Amino acid sequence: MCGKDPPAKGGPPSIGRLKKRSEFIAAATGRRFHTERMTVQALLREDTQSALPRLRYGLTVTKRVGHATERNRIRRRLRAAIRAVAPRYAGPALDVVVIGRRDILHAPYETLLDDLHRGLAAVAKPKSAGKAAVKGVPSWSLSSSGGERRRSPDA
RNA sequence: UCAGCCGGCCGGGCGGCCGCUCGGAGCCUUGCGCUCCGGGAGGAAAGUCCGGGCUCCAUGGAGACACGGUGCCGGAUAACCUCCGGCGGGGGUCAAACCCCAGGGACAGCGCCACAGAAAGCAGACCGCCCCGCCAAGCCUUCAGGCCGCGGGGCAAGGGUGAAAGGGUGCGGUAAGAGCGCACCGCGGACGCGGCAACGCGGACGGCACGGCAAGCCCCACCGGGAGCAAAACCGAAUAGGGACGACACGGCGCCCUCGCGCCAGGCCGGUCUCCGGGUCCGUCGUCCGGGUUGGUUGCAUGAGGCAGCCGGCAACGGCCGCCCCAGAGGAAUGGCCGCCACGUCCGGGAGCGAUCCCGGGCCCUACAGAACCCGGCUUACAGGCCGGCUGACGCU
RNA sequence: CGGGGCGUAGCGCAGUCUGGUAGCGCAUCUGCUUUGGGAGCAGAGGGUCGCUGGUUCAAAUCCGGCCGCCCCGA
Numbered sequence: 001m002c003g004k005d006p007p008a009k010g011g012p013p014s015i016g017r018l019k020k021r022s023e024f025i026a027a028a029t030g031r032r033f034h035t036e037r038m039t040v041q042a043l044l045r046e047d048t049q050s051a052l053p054r055l056r057y058g059l060t061v062t063k064r065v066g067h068a069t070e071r072n073r074i075r076r077r078l079r080a081a082i083r084a085v086a087p088r089y090a091g092p093a094l095d096v097v098v099i100g101r102r103d104i105l106h107a108p109y110e111t112l113l114d115d116l117h118r119g120l121a122a123v124a125k126p127k128s129a130g131k132a133a134v135k136g137v138p139s140w141s142l143s144s145s146g147g148e149r150r151r152s153p154d155a
Numbered sequence: 156u157c158a159g160c161c162g163g164c165c166g167g168g169c170g171g172c173c174g175c176u177c178g179g180a181g182c183c184u185u186g187c188g189c190u191c192c193g194g195g196a197g198g199a200a201a202g203u204c205c206g207g208g209c210u211c212c213a214u215g216g217a218g219a220c221a222c223g224g225u226g227c228c229g230g231a232u233a234a235c236c237u238c239c240g241g242c243g244g245g246g247g248u249c250a251a252a253c254c255c256c257a258g259g260g261a262c263a264g265c266g267c268c269a270c271a272g273a274a275a276g277c278a279g280a281c282c283g284c285c286c287c288g289c290c291a292a293g294c295c296u297u298c299a300g301g302c303c304g305c306g307g308g309g310c311a312a313g314g315g316u317g318a319a320a321g322g323g324u325g326c327g328g329u330a331a332g333a334g335c336g337c338a339c340c341g342c343g344g345a346c347g348c349g350g351c352a353a354c355g356c357g358g359a360c361g362g363c364a365c366g367g368c369a370a371g372c373c374c375c376a377c378c379g380g381g382a383g384c385a386a387a388a389c390c391g392a393a394u395a396g397g398g399a400c401g402a403c404a405c406g407g408c409g410c411c412c413u414c415g416c417g418c419c420a421g422g423c424c425g426g427u428c429u430c431c432g433g434g435u436c437c438g439u440c441g442u443c444c445g446g447g448u449u450g451g452u453u454g455c456a457u458g459a460g461g462c463a464g465c466c467g468g469c470a471a472c473g474g475c476c477g478c479c480c481c482a483g484a485g486g487a488a489u490g491g492c493c494g495c496c497a498c499g500u501c502c503g504g505g506a507g508c509g510a511u512c513c514c515g516g517g518c519c520c521u522a523c524a525g526a527a528c529c530c531g532g533c534u535u536a537c538a539g540g541c542c543g544g545c546u547g548a549c550g551c552u
Numbered sequence: 553c554g555g556g557g558c559g560u561a562g563c564g565c566a567g568u569c570u571g572g573u574a575g576c577g578c579a580u581c582u583g584c585u586u587u588g589g590g591a592g593c594a595g596a597g598g599g600u601c602g603c604u605g606g607u608u609c610a611a612a613u614c615c616g617g618c619c620g621c622c623c624c625g626a
Contacts, residue, residue, distance in 0.1 A: 069524050080491035
């Protein structure tokens, strides 16, 4: 899907991964959003370097959640869900860390998408503008907000 | 057909949409780009309990000690605490198939055997049984004596304790007893036969002596250098540490003005020690050179490899020949969602005496579980299914 | 990848090396004391010794295999 996005051509890929421990720790200092199934943490990057993708994510599933097979399953469902919702949040430069919990194993797929939508919308706002984030939450479900998102990658 | 036992194999299938990674080919606006084709978790990938390969470190060699491991016999294997076959012991039904066993040595030595019991390891004697002698007092009396008691001696049958008491049962024998004698059983056993061996069978003879624990220390035999792919090699930014050369400085003693020479001492060389042996002199300053951590590449997948056939072997396994290439990630890929069909399970309804079958719906969309350098094993977890063999019972031919 | 330790009463720990009786403190319960409570005193109850096999006459202890927790080193 990202291949046919016009902004991805020539520039950096629209979605990237967090790989270093320091990046995970930095994301933990940002805003957080909790549901029964996951915790979403994100840090707004102020540098607008074109070398990095605008949205980068990392997954954390600790050993306490379950055995290796169950942890792999949680990561795979989250990765697929993030890929599905990511094009709507390609606006600000954002490093997201999703901490998965055991309920993801048996939760419906639509519930995971719902959680990610709510979490990313809450977390993508600047830390000082907390009240604006609350008002922005219901806007993700409206299809009219798509124009706002399409405008931000061009900037 | 039923019951029991053993071994091997599989462990969802098909399709659609969207993705990840590796390899090959092609295209070009040469990007780690796009298109096409092909590959992409397991029997345990797990626990990390053993054995190796591989890599580095130490190393000139030998020996001893310490530590750790293994332990019936024969074979298999690169090797093993593994596997196969046999032996012995135990279990399974008293005679089954079959299953389990850390199974060397207790006359090399030390140690332990609680409680109970007289006694727990050169045997011993509490109650007791028996014989002989004495008998003041007490009792009985047929007036000899006896009981009780005292002294000397014999015995281990019986009682009782214990996990275990120096063969067991029976008969004879005796003052009472005792392998004292005999029969049977058990034990040791020269020797003979069978077997490569462990061991088995027979057994003159011995009258019985030799308790258990070595998963207590230990003895004997054999094996073991250490670490681990975050090993290791290469490419390579910034800052502190290495090497070469030059100058200065440089342990003690003796010869000696100094240089120099000789002797001694210290530091280094497998966990320790010994012997011969080897190598070096560590500081300060200047110049030059190389380079640990982060990152990248290699290691990193053709291997004690898999499958089929034939031959040898009871088997583990080995040999020959043919075919095949079968995961390579690395904040860690091998997937996400949906539909259908099998399978399992639960609920409701129906048929049936019942096993069971049919219909509808829900759940899991499957049990156990995810490669991290690679092999050989072991151990542990596992819904369900398939195949084969052995033993016993019943029925039929 | 390699190494070490722990698991015993509701809680914190001894006992394990050298095998035979499972003990200490707090907590719980009962009684005394006090107007009542606390404290104190006296007494009592409570343990599959993590699980499972084996050695032994006998296992918390010795040996093997699992399970859980914790801590190091690279």
